[in-house]
Amino acid sequence: MPAFNREMLALARESRGLTQTRLGAEVGISQAEISKFENGLKIPSDDQIRRMSNRLHYTVDFFFLNESMRDFGSNCAYHRKRKSATDSKLTQLLAIINVRRIQVKHLLKSVEDRATYSFPRLDIDEHAGGPEEIARLVRALWQIPPGPLQNLIRAIEDAGGIVIRCGFGTNKVDAMSQWLPGQKAPIFMVNESIPTDRMRFSLAHELGHICMHATLTDNMEREADKFAAEFLMPEKDIRPYLSSVDIPKLAAMKPYWRVSMAALLYRAAELKQIDERRKSYLWFRMGQAGYRSHEPVEIPPESPTLLKELVKVHKETLGYTEREIDAAVCEPNAFADLCIHDEPRGLRLVAR
Numbered sequence: 001m002p003a004f005n006r007e008m009l010a011l012a013r014e015s016r017g018l019t020q021t022r023l024g025a026e027v028g029i030s031q032a033e034i035s036k037f038e039n040g041l042k043i044p045s046d047d048q049i050r051r052m053s054n055r056l057h058y059t060v061d062f063f064f065l066n067e068s069m070r071d072f073g074s075n076c077a078y079h080r081k082r083k084s085a086t087d088s089k090l091t092q093l094l095a096i097i098n099v100r101r102i103q104v105k106h107l108l109k110s111v112e113d114r115a116t117y118s119f120p121r122l123d124i125d126e127h128a129g130g131p132e133e134i135a136r137l138v139r140a141l142w143q144i145p146p147g148p149l150q151n152l153i154r155a156i157e158d159a160g161g162i163v164i165r166c167g168f169g170t171n172k173v174d175a176m177s178q179w180l181p182g183q184k185a186p187i188f189m190v191n192e193s194i195p196t197d198r199m200r201f202s203l204a205h206e207l208g209h210i211c212m213h214a215t216l217t218d219n220m221e222r223e224a225d226k227f228a229a230e231f232l233m234p235e236k237d238i239r240p241y242l243s244s245v246d247i248p249k250l251a252a253m254k255p256y257w258r259v260s261m262a263a264l265l266y267r268a269a270e271l272k273q274i275d276e277r278r279k280s281y282l283w284f285r286m287g288q289a290g291y292r293s294h295e296p297v298e299i300p301p302e303s304p305t306l307l308k309e310l311v312k313v314h315k316e317t318l319g320y321t322e323r324e325i326d327a328a329v330c331e332p333n334a335f336a337d338l339c340i341h342d343e344p345r346g347l348r349l350v351a352r
């Protein structure tokens with residue numbers, strides 16, 4: 001008989017953005033008692049578990065899973081955020097990515113993974129060319145042709161990575177990722193409320209962490225940005241386009257490269273196609289035009305399909321009902337929005 005897992009209670013509570021006090025008030029349990037449950041000093045009664053399960057919208061089984069929350073401290077979760085994101089929001093998002101990671105692991109148990117490519121772990125100290133060299137290696141490994149990367153989410157999914165596009169409840173965090181030992185492929189969460197060009201850069205930044213940073217380092221943020229820039233705008237391919245850029249040119253290049261005008265401008269300066277003065281001037285002009293908060297030229301969205309496929313295989317091939325899927329992931333309606341009407345891109349997952 002599995003034991004009550006105090007960590008799953010904290011994870012459930014944090015994923016719903018609730019404090020111990022607030023949860024306690026809503027389920028008629030004191031904060032002190034909830035704190036004891038989460039610290040392993042006391043075990044909740046069946047009735048208390050049921051009440052918390054109802055409020056937190058996870059099945060009772062969720063609290064008995066033999067899993068645990070993984071933190072930044074375990075060097076596995078990364079997030080791309082703006083400085084002003086609150087700690088409580090980050091805690092919630094970190095809890096959500098942990099929940100999704102655990103749920104996906106349970107769903108993946110019953111299917112065979114047929115990813116075409118895989119995620120490498122490359123030690124940055126062993127690559128003299130730095131993050132850029134690693135970005136080129138990953139592109140080569142994934143057989144990405146030269147020039148703009150048409151669909152980043154698809155490239156990640158082709159390597160077996162799970163991408164979840166969802167609301168973050170803030171636009172101060174763009175993306176998060178997690179790859180734990182023993183987990184076949186990483187999981188990425190991207191904020192659905194940010195423009196596609198920004199989403200792509202943030203996702204490529206996360207991919208950089210996944211491929212380069214098994215441990216936290218001082219320079220990791222800068223390195224992940226460099227990786228992202230080279231991954232989306234390889235120097236060899238983009239250099240000729242960047243000489244003498246101006247604002248209309250940046251706007252014209254944006255839909256082709258599927259990156260923001262700001263990213264193109266920074267790339268032009270980084271590759272010395274324009275000098276710092278010109279960069280500052282164009283940056284100032286973009287600010288005047290209001291482009292720093294809202295750029296013109298929208299890039300069509302990229303949508304993940306692998307998780308949908310995973311649900312579809314359970315429904316159609318393995319004969320799971322919606323309720324059985326909910327039970328498998330310990331959360332009612334967790335994947336209800338992943339309807340089966342979407343066009344699949346050909347099954348990459350087969351039932352075991």
Ligand SMILES: [Zn+2]
Binds near residue numbers: 079205221224
């Ligand atoms: Zn980062």
